[in-house]
Each structure stands twice: as C-alpha cells, then as structure tokens.
Amino acid sequence: MSVQTFTTASTVEEAIAAVAAGARPVAGGTDLVVGARTGKSTMPESVVAIHRVAELHGVESLADGGLRLGALASHAEIAASGDVRKRFTALSDASAIVGSHATRAQGTVGGNLMNASPAMETGGPLVVLGATATLRSPSGTRSVAVEDLWTGPGKTSAAADELLVGVEIPAPAAGTGSAYLRLEYRRQMEIAVVGASAAVAVADGVVTEARVAMTALSATIRRIPEAEATLIGSDGGSAAIDAAGAAVAAASTPISDVRGSADYRRAMAAVIAGRAIETALSRAREENA
C-alpha cells in the first residue's frame, strides 16, 4: 500500500478541507482497505480518517416524521433502531445483513452509498424510501436524490471536493410498508446475487403508491417504473405482483460473474422482486390493520 499522508479529522470542516485537497475519506475501511488488499484498487496517496467526526454520526428521528442518518451511522446502529425497523423497514432489512457483524459495526451508510457498488445493500431501500443525500464542499451544501447519486459501478455524481455528510428520508405516507430482500448463498460476508427493494402504500385495499428498485441487476441501482405502474391502482394480489416481478426481470441488464450468470440473475430477478413486493405489501396491510 502506498498511503503517503494520513490525517484524522475531528470536525466536518477539517474533513471537507482534506477531501477538497485531494484526500480520500475513510471511515470503516470495509471497502477502501479491502479493495486495496485484494488488488481491486490501490490505496490512495492521501487519506483522511473521518471516523471520529462526532457530527457525522447518529440516527435521528425528525419532528416532521422523517429520518436523518449521519454519513457515519453504522449498519449496526441503523439495524438496532426501533424507529427504522418500524417505519423505514426496507432499510432495516438491508442494514441488518450487510457483511458480517464486524462489517456492520465498522461500516457506514455513507461509505456504502459512495462506494457505489450496484450490489450494495442500503442503496435500494434508500431509493424506494425517497431519500436524499447531502453533499458538502468548501463552497457549499447541496442535496441530491439518492437515486441520482450513482453514475456507474463505483462512480458517483459527487464532485471531487464533495463529502457526503448525511442522508434524509422523508416521512412515509400513511399505510406504507417496505422491504429489501437479496438472493444469497451465505448468511454473512455475502454480496447480493440479486436484490430487490419495494415500498408500497395501501389504502382501502388498493395500492396507492409503489416504488420498486433492483440491486445487482444493472450498472446502478435504479427504480423500475414499469413494475411500479403494474402495482399502483391494483389490489396488490398475485397477478399484480407477478407482473411487477416480470417487469423487473425485463428491465434488468445483469452481468455474469463468479456469483451468478446473467441468465440466472434475470431468472431470479422476478422471484426476488416478487418476494420483496409481497413482503412490503403485507407490511403495509399490517399498518392499515
């Protein structure tokens, strides 16, 4: 490894100044260091450790019913939150299965998002929950919808001098249920073979809102409007779910790799998306009950 400069930021201003000067931020190290040690990438020349910046931590329920996650909120912290479990359930599903207990203790939601893997766990849930990311640079702060954060595998729309400081999720509509599911071969240290997220609202037995996103099925995690359209206005029965699953499979452009062939991924896309939608619907109905 070839790190020449290592600094530890204690405030967000220090962290941003270091990033603007060309340093790569590191928090849990679960992507940056692993990537370098496995030869997938090299360690950057300049690193700023941001894990001790207190104001970037925290999982906070907001007065307006929304949720604010500090960029450094760990997966373990998010998974342990009762409010996330109850109202932002898809995110809770995802945070609870990232990596291993060690990955969840050290790894952060900010790192997960900015590493921009199309197979990341927390991305799909944040997309279907309508989350926005807050990016800060020395020249200011801006918000971007999480689904617009990624431009390709490992690539984001953040400028070189911007640091992700937090994520905000708006209050879910009444009667909303959400879920994240992945196809996996192992319980821990697994990467989604195929993943799907769904957030649906049900009123009087009719689906009034639906957002569906696919994971590990295209270059970036993204919503599938065709799947959402089959659900909205339907009774959320098996015909609507099957049609939505088929729409996800049809929209997918998976790769073949060590975890599965493109054909297998496409075949499983409908199954996993269907299960995620079904789980979200049953959670929405519980909210209504």
Added chain:
Amino acid sequence: MKVAATLNVNGISYPVDLDPGTNLLTAVRDVVGLTGSKEGCDDSECGACMMLLDGQPVNACSYLALQAEGSAITTVEGLADGDTLAPLQAAFLDLGGVQCGFCTPGMLVSATALLADNPDPTEDEVRIGLSGNLCRCTGYDGIVKAVLSVAGSS
C-alpha cells in the same frame, strides 16, 4: 514515511512507527508482536483476524492501524486472566471447538463480542453471529456447543 502512534492493545500502550497504509493486523502482529490474531483471507471473508475496537468487532486486516489510535484494541491474548483461560476459551478446549486452531483466535473474539451483545443467545443466533468466521476443520458443532455452554453465565 513512518508515523509515530500509540496503540492500546489489551490495556497496554505500545508506541509504534507505522507506514500510514499499514493495516491493524500487521501492526499488531509484526510491530506490537502479538501474533495470536491470524491472517487468513486478507479480504474480510474469514474472520481469522477478528479483534475488538472499543468492544466492537473489526476485521483487522481491513482496518488502517492509525485509525485505531485512541481506541481500546482487544485481541485473543486479552481474553484470558493471566494464566487462567476465560470460560469461553476453556469451553472451546473441553467441547472440541479447536482442531487446527487457525480460526480459533478470531472465533473467540467474535464469540466474545456476540455474548457481550447478547448474553443468552439461541443456537441459531450463535450460528448466525459466528457466520463471519470460517472454520475448515470442526464442522462448527463443537464451536457452537462451546459458546452455548457459557451463554447465560457471562
């Protein structure tokens, strides 16, 4: 260029000079000199390098050593009380939780974290809690029995 730092491992402060890219596992094994923690996959897959950082598990192969300055680092060497093994360590020996021994330090550290978080886990919770640690000898049964045997008593 080396950076001077202090690593607190098992309650003892060690002054170290490190290349900034050094991972925690290398720093503890090669610089501090505590070789209980093992390097298995070097990829966060196997858990052989597991340590605790302020009580929370970390794959030390995938963590920059300089980030651990200011935290309490616990390795397998920190589990026993002098020459008296921790109950978990004794249970691993008694119940066949050890064969070749390579995964054992990481297993013990992970199990310690698991029991600190959930003092009375079910068998399922133990199996899931340890599934970030690979063992190629025991078939896991002895390990799970050992953890369950001390659960509820720690």
